[in-house]
Amino acid sequence: MKILIIEDEKELVGSIKNFLEKEGFLCETSFSYFEAEDSLSAYNYDIIILDLTLPGGDGLDLIKLIKERNRQAGLLIVSAKNSLDDKVRGLDMGADDYITKPFHLAELNSRIRSLARRQHFDGSNELIFNEIKINTDSNEVFVNGTMLDLTKKEFDILLYFIVNRNKVITRESIAEHVWGDNISYADNFDFIYSHIKNIRKKIEINSGRNYLHNIYGIGYKFSER
Amino acid sequence: MRLLQKTNRTYFLVSGTAFLIAAVVFYFVISLFFKDQLNEKLFHDIKNITRTIKKNGALPNYYPFIETREVSAQKEQSFKAIDTLIYDGFEKRKIPFRQISLITVINDKNYFIAARDTFIEEDDLLEVIAIVTGLVFILLLVSLYFINRNLSLKIWQPFYKTLNELKEFSYERPGFRLSSESQLYEFTELNQTLEKLTTKAISDYQSLKRFTEDASHEIQTPLAVIQSKLETLMQYPGLKKDQAELINSIYVYALRISRLTQTLLLLTKIANDQFPDKKSINMAELIREKIKMFEDQILEKSLTLNENIIPECFIETNFFLAESLVINLFSNAVKHNIKSGMINIKLEKNYLEISNSGEPLPVPASKLFDRFYKTNKTYDSPGLGLAIVKEICRLNKWEINYVFEDNLHKVIVNF
Numbered sequence: 001m002k003i004l005i006i007e008d009e010k011e012l013v014g015s016i017k018n019f020l021e022k023e024g025f026l027c028e029t030s031f032s033y034f035e036a037e038d039s040l041s042a043y044n045y046d047i048i049i050l051d052l053t054l055p056g057g058d059g060l061d062l063i064k065l066i067k068e069r070n071r072q073a074g075l076l077i078v079s080a081k082n083s084l085d086d087k088v089r090g091l092d093m094g095a096d097d098y099i100t101k102p103f104h105l106a107e108l109n110s111r112i113r114s115l116a117r118r119q120h121f122d123g124s125n126e127l128i129f130n131e132i133k134i135n136t137d138s139n140e141v142f143v144n145g146t147m148l149d150l151t152k153k154e155f156d157i158l159l160y161f162i163v164n165r166n167k168v169i170t171r172e173s174i175a176e177h178v179w180g181d182n183i184s185y186a187d188n189f190d191f192i193y194s195h196i197k198n199i200r201k202k203i204e205i206n207s208g209r210n211y212l213h214n215i216y217g218i219g220y221k222f223s224e225r
Numbered sequence: 226m227r228l229l230q231k232t233n234r235t236y237f238l239v240s241g242t243a244f245l246i247a248a249v250v251f252y253f254v255i256s257l258f259f260k261d262q263l264n265e266k267l268f269h270d271i272k273n274i275t276r277t278i279k280k281n282g283a284l285p286n287y288y289p290f291i292e293t294r295e296v297s298a299q300k301e302q303s304f305k306a307i308d309t310l311i312y313d314g315f316e317k318r319k320i321p322f323r324q325i326s327l328i329t330v331i332n333d334k335n336y337f338i339a340a341r342d343t344f345i346e347e348d349d350l351l352e353v354i355a356i357v358t359g360l361v362f363i364l365l366l367v368s369l370y371f372i373n374r375n376l377s378l379k380i381w382q383p384f385y386k387t388l389n390e391l392k393e394f395s396y397e398r399p400g401f402r403l404s405s406e407s408q409l410y411e412f413t414e415l416n417q418t419l420e421k422l423t424t425k426a427i428s429d430y431q432s433l434k435r436f437t438e439d440a441s442h443e444i445q446t447p448l449a450v451i452q453s454k455l456e457t458l459m460q461y462p463g464l465k466k467d468q469a470e471l472i473n474s475i476y477v478y479a480l481r482i483s484r485l486t487q488t489l490l491l492l493t494k495i496a497n498d499q500f501p502d503k504k505s506i507n508m509a510e511l512i513r514e515k516i517k518m519f520e521d522q523i524l525e526k527s528l529t530l531n532e533n534i535i536p537e538c539f540i541e542t543n544f545f546l547a548e549s550l551v552i553n554l555f556s557n558a559v560k561h562n563i564k565s566g567m568i569n570i571k572l573e574k575n576y577l578e579i580s581n582s583g584e585p586l587p588v589p590a591s592k593l594f595d596r597f598y599k600t601n602k603t604y605d606s607p608g609l610g611l612a613i614v615k616e617i618c619r620l621n622k623w624e625i626n627y628v629f630e631d632n633l634h635k636v637i638v639n640f
Contacts, residue, residue, distance in 0.1 A: 009446055015453035022460075080442060102449030102483055105456045153521075168459040170473075172480055179518060182552050187560045191521035216469035218459055218476070 001116060002026045002044070006036045006062065007051040007078065016049070019105045020112070033057030040069050046119070047112055051078040051101070052086050060086070063093045074115040078103070100181070104173035106164045113163045129162050130224070131207050143206035153178055154199050157192075161212070161222035170219040196220060229377045236369050240362065248358040252351060259345050260323070264306065267325040270340035271304075278331050278338075289322065292339045296328060303327075311341070321346070383407035387416055394423060396430045396497075434497055441490035448483045455479065488609045491549070495616040500543040508538040508547065508640075509572055515551045516570070522559050529567040538572055540640055542621050550617045553610040554579050554636055561634070569633070580635040590627050614638075 003025050007013050010031060017027045028043070030036035033056035040048075040062070048066055052059030059077070066075055077090040077098045087098050096118070097111055117125060117136055127134040133142045139155055141148040150158065156178045161169065171189040200212045213221045226234075274293060277285060284293040289311045305326050310319040326339040386405035394401060401423045403416045455476045459469070494500065512534060523530055540547070558568045558581035566582035586593070594615040614636075618625040624639040 009450060011450040012446070012453055015450070015457050018457060019453075080445060102445060102452045105453055168456075170456070170459070170476065172477075173456075179521075182518065182556075186522055186556065191525040194525070195521075215459075216464075216466050216473070218469055218473040 001046045002028070003047045003049065003112070004028050004030065004036075004039055004043075004045040004073075005049045006030045006054065006059070007049070008032060008053075008055050009051075015105065016108065019109065023109060025112075033059075033062065036062055037065065040065055045070055045073050047074045047076065047115055049076050049078060049108075049112075050095075052090065053080065060089060060093060063090065063095060067094050072119070074112075074119045076111055076115060104170065104176065106160070106167060106169050106173050107177055109167075110160055110163050110177065127159070127162050129165055129211075129222075130209075132162065132203065132211075134159055134162060143203055146206050148202050148206070150199070150202065151195075154195055154202075157195055158199050161220070164222070166221070166223045168215050168218060168221050172219075174219065228381070229373055232373055233370060236373075237366060240365060240369075244358050244362045248354055251358070252354050255354070256345070256347070256350060259350075263323050263342055263344070264325065267306075267323065267340040267342060268304075271325060271327055271338055274338050274340065275327075275329065275331065278336060282332065284336075289341050292337075292341070294337050296335045296337045308344070309341075380409065383409070383412045384415070387412070387419065391419065396427055401427060434493065437493045438490065441486045441493075444486045445483065448479055448486075451479045452476070452483070485609075488613065492609065492613055492616060495546065495613065495620055498620060500546050500620075503541055503543050505539045505541055506544055506547050508540050508551075508577065509534050509536060511547055512551055512570065512572060512577075515548070515555060518552070519555055519559055523568070526559065526562060527565045528559065528562055529565075531567065531569045534570060534572040535574065538574060546617045546620070550614055550638070553614050554638075557581075557610055557636075558634075575640050577638045577640070578635060580630075580633040582632060583634050585629060585632075586634070590629070593627055594625070 003020060005013055005016055005027060007016070007029070008031050013029050013031070017029060020027050028039060028045075030039050033054045036054070048070065050059055050062060050066070054062075063075065066073060075095045077087075077095045078101055079086045079090065079098055080101055090098055096115055099108060099111055125135060125137040127136065131144045134140070136159070141150055141155065141158060157174060160174065160177050171192055174192055175183045175186070175189050196212060200210055204210055211222050211224065213223065215221050270291065274285060274291060277283065278293065284295075285291055286293060307324050309322050309324050311322050312318070313320045321344045322341045323344055324339055324341045326337065328335060328337050330336075383405040387403050390403050390405070401420075403420055405412075405416065407413055455472055458472055464472075516530070516532070558579050561583045562568065562581050563583055569578075569580045571578040594611045615625060618638060626637045628635045628637075
């Protein structure tokens, strides 16, 4: 799957590219409005990540171009937090999703995966990890064929983990993903723990394996080891 | 006190005193003058009487005004002036008379000649003077009042116009001009100075605003880079415990700076009234929805939540700000609560009351809404939540109050 990252901050692009390439995506980058224009005219992309504040032009104008040249592409816009107007206008103009800066890489990955599923690039609404199978249309989880009884939040957390499998996920990132940006007002994230415990328990009963590992106070990692 | 009132009061006091002094002086001068006139007239009378006696020896008598009689012994020959009281048949009382008498020799006979006349009575004089000065005084005051009123309407008119225009002054409207013009040097200078002042204030304010916004934005980008690099670093296999803890510590603090700049940016935007689009918002629905966000934290702290929310409460305001207000108030109620404590939410047509259990404030309640004011140093929050709430209330002209009652911290917002 081919992704175009349009963002002027080279260091940030580096991190995003590095992360997504490890996830198996093919990434190209544009650091300015004009570079983006060139790339969009010359090639086709499956997913485009567009930062709205670019040197050389307004990112919103690029949306028009994308809709002309790359109609099929899923478009994820990146906007600075608090600029609600950009967000709303971007979505009105045809962007598929938005993410506010600064963001967690795991969150970005989750958005891209969800976009890809919606565009049906993967051709499937199922995510499989060993004996665990998630149906993203019906929001059902099966372990060895048995359906798990998960709450909405448990489901969201598990999906987030499986999309970001084998990656260290911070507690902050989980909290913001499930509870929204405003959760950063909380004084601690202890409340996440009980959900993690429940998920772990529900999977273990049916598979006998624990995939959810604590990573030294940073957060969790969903992996075989 | 208004200017007109003040000048009128001063005029009244000064002219009142002046008139009082004038009346007293007037009284003494008048009475002296009358006495003098009376003496002159009586001398004249005595001269006439003497002349009549010399001519025909007849003694004119017209009591009490003229009295003549022959006397035996000649004592002295000088004039004698006295004040005396004589009974008056008409007025049926004794009234004061001025008398000038003379014992003189005419045609070898001794005569006593006295001429008398009534004084002007002091009471009467006083009354007349009081009435006259009083009338003049009132006339003066009335004319002063009208002159003043006219003056203040005409001369001060540009001043009041300037004042009204200044009341409309807002940092958000550049190019502020004062329209009033005056022939008077003082007002022209006042307007020029004010215009200079406001222009300077607006430009200072604009550049400060731009700076705050730019600074917050510019800080976000490096923070986003730091955050993404740290998240990449976390993925390295074989990370040791102490390394992971170091990375996590940097990560947590980077997130905190990021949150802080976002909050400051939000505060600046609220203060600058950059949330213009308002619509009718159902506060009841908004609150019920936001409470859900805190479910897990409430559970974690074993808090009891009492909701007393009317089904519908529509308020005209900006959605984002209303949301921000509710979240900040509610997260405070959760954060500063005790284990197994309680939170009460009450929403009525015109007010919202959120109260929670918790340790009493170690600081004066008046500081509670200040920026960066923390009641408890152990929390990571920057202490801006209530400052945001206060700004939102100020912008919407809502009244906010805090009280500590029945061991509950109560925040009340009157819409």
